[in-house]
Amino acid sequence: MSSQPQNHRRSFRTLPLRSRLALLVTTAVAVAVAAVSVAAWLLTSAQLHNELDTSLENSSAPFGSVRQALDTCLNPPSESTPGAGFAYIQVVAPSGEACVDPYSQPVKVQQEDIDVANGTTSETLHNSTTEQGVEVRVHTELIDARPFDVRALNVDPRSPLIAVSVSRPLTEIDTSLNRLALLLTALAGIGVLGAGAAGLWIARTGLKPVDRLTGAVEHVARTEDLTVRIPVEGEDEIARLSRSFNSMTAALATSRDRQAQLIADAGHELRTPLTSLRTNIELLVRSDATGRAIPPADRAALMASVKAQMTELAALIGDLQELSRPDAVGHGPLKVVALHEIAETALDRARLRGPELTFTAELEPWYVRAEPAALERAVVNVLDNAVKFSPPGGTVEVALRRGELTVRDHGPGIPAEDLPHVFERFWRSPSARALPGSGLGLSIVARTVQQAGGEIALGPAPGGGTRAVIRLPGAATPPPATP
Template identity: 45%
Template sequence: MIAATAIALSVFLAFQVASELLDWQLRAAAEDQLRADSRVLAANAESAGLGQVALPPYPGSGRLVRVVLPDGSVRTPDGQPALPPVSENAVRVAQGASADLVESGDSDDDGYLVYTLRAGGGAVQVARAADDSPINTFGLGMLLIGLLCVVCGALVGRAVARAGLAPIDRLTAAAVRVAHTRDLDADIPDEGGGEIRQLIRSINDMLAALRDSRQAQRLLAEDAAHELKTPLTSLRLNIELLIRLDRRGALDSALSSESRTRLLHDLGAQVVELSTLAAELTDLARGDVSDENTELLDLADVVVAAVAQAGSRAPDVEVALDVTPVWVSGRPAALKRAVLNLVDNAGKWSPADQPVQVRLRAEGTSAVLEVDDAGPGIDAADVPRVFDRFYRADSARALPGSGLGLSIVQRVVDAHGGRATVGRSPRGGALLRVDLPAVPIARLTAGEDTTVH
């Protein structure tokens, strides 16, 4: 419809312009012919006089002539149709009051084009009936051509539009199919060109990302269910034991004070483990690290605060700090959680007489954080999977934890454009190292805004 409308408007404008040009051309040609005929008649009138000059007989169509005397009277050939009355301008020409040559640019009421020329004390006039038939014929031809162009344009436009939008139709059908079946495995054929091909590739990339996200959610749910099974089972059995003994009225006799204390301690530890696991699962389930704004901050302050919190959670774990101020661009709470997980992980392995060492320094354009312990270290076979979710080495299965702490560290570090690695401490234990992009001192001294929204 758009193509047909555009062609119709183009044909209409072309018809208007062409009609005006054709009318002007025909009028100019008619005036030139009238001017030439008037000169011939005027020459005869000069030699024979206006009253005696012989007027050519009317040929039956086409040119008409007459002589205008100074008093306004006229002479016309016998049998010639009557011309319109002599205009005042023509009388002035006959009386010599105006220029010798006066041409009428407009047709009069009877549709004649009249040319007046001063001659022999009066004037001669040659006229021609205005003929619109060439323009009408031209207009009819343009109308037929325009209709043909509109029809052809509509058909061609429809064919081109359908061919060009066919990939969009298939893309729409595929999107509807995915919406109804929830099947993200159906890739859309990469066809078309230009923007359409780019759109199809973008949607295929989106489907691939959704597939990866669904797979990650499925694995997270499966791993979470597996990890929750053991503490929930243990918690349920202990609670059922207490309920059964209480119903029998044998709670005090069946369990000694020491056994009750140990059982209650186990229940509390299991509840803490479940709470920690739930919090870590919530952190992993969120699509981003947090809703915090990114700030320019001293990473040393974050490390000190995280170590202090770790000390309140595990007072028996000693931490040796060696930090220097290093500025980074990051989210304070997320970075604190990552440092806390590193210290907690090291605290599980470090012997009671050996402190966990936490070091922070600037190294080139990076802020380097190292946390090492004097424990048994990490086996070479376990190093590639240390940061995987729920992964726990065989030697760590008896220790508390969910296997999510280092996975959260990896995600936080990745979100800040850094890198987390595992090595061996000089003391024989594990050495966990985090490299984050540091902020140059020049940016801090420039006095820029320290909050990025």
């Protein structure tokens, strides 16, 4: 039993959206039309019955008809030729017998009529039937009996009241109601058909933008062409969906271009150390294969070159892994860390890489919310750049004041035309191409600082050199520990 509704729901869901929308519109209109038709029929039926009751209550039996009804009881006719007048009139005796007007149809006497004849109630209004089975509406009331000969009713002639029933057939109402039902059914059918046609037209018209969007999505899925754009018209939900689709394809196109560029740049950067490494290894293999030993000094230099190239490759692969992570995903959760302590640790590492340089540090306490390992790597990268471009015996100045970390070197500086490109991946200025590095360090620094809610800027320093400034939001005192 329960599987049938589920099958109906599944079959409905498998219909095209246009068909479902047209079917829902048709169903809604059909239900509304049916409800209005039934309500109209019921109201009309109630109104007609109320009018019939009012007409029966407000009308009284004609004097002559009552006299003729009583005469039929005193002098029964030899042949019964009942008529079919506008109303049926009969006089009801307390015993339940009825004296019927010769031109009326005899109506079955009900207990309500007998109660009126006995004086229990003054009047009554109810349904009954004729002897031929015609349903009638009956109104029985007491009238003054003194003008009539009431011997046929076996009542006291001095009694001032007798019960007279006036009834009318309900067929006239039933006929009108049946005609109304047929008319409403026809109108409902026409309305449903019109609603179906209108629903189909509305579905086709309203879903045209969806069809365009569907076609565009299918085209992108089939051809991977991310340059497709959907015309946006209006400010409705379809327009919003079209804008979202256009934004999505634009973002995907940009992401794919960046990915292709990253792969191309990574391949270019990997080619040089791999070529050099391959050449050095081939020299070592050829030396062992031919038995011609490489002089010890040359062999030591060759091995040192291989080690340096392996180190460069490892660093490049690490940088590529760092950049391959989504921007919103880090290695670990954000924590409150002491930026001055991280800067001090990074300075210790920088001193090992530039033992001939002089480092000055003025670090004020500053606490920020960031990923500790990523933030330390970012500061180390900035210091590595300062070490790399500082002249022998030069000075690297580091200062941390109110959340602003400044690293200044006294090297050649960065040309003004190169400043807009310093944070791009794999970009290196012409003067830095001969130096070790992949061109990814500052790109990683910029992303790490941005994830921590800060900003970084590079620019020329007064008197020469480069000045890197990292600004991070935070406080000079650590926040209270949560229990």
